[in-house]
Amino acid sequence: MPTAIKHAVLISDVHLGYIVDDKHFAKIVARIHALQPVIVLIAGGLLQKISPR
Numbered sequence: 001m002p003t004a005i006k007h008a009v010l011i012s013d014v015h016l017g018y019i020v021d022d023k024h025f026a027k028i029v030a031r032i033h034a035l036q037p038v039i040v041l042i043a044g045g046l047l048q049k050i051s052p053r
Contacts, residue, residue, distance in 0.1 A: 009037040013044035020048075 009032050016025050032040060 005038050007035060007037045008039050008041065009035055010041045010043060012042070014042070015045050015048035017048045 011028070011032070014020055014025070014028070020028075
């Protein structure tokens with residue numbers, strides 16, 4: 001763990017699977033990646049509904 005975290009990203013209530021599809025989530029991930037954070041924190045609901053594929 002770094003002694004000083006200069007860049008952190010917090011995302012919340014993604015609800016992947018019902019509200020947010022894979023294509024939209026890929027855009028979110030790309031935006032986060034572009035910020036080059038040291039750490040990504042996920043709060044709230046990450047998954048909403050899981051359907052078998």
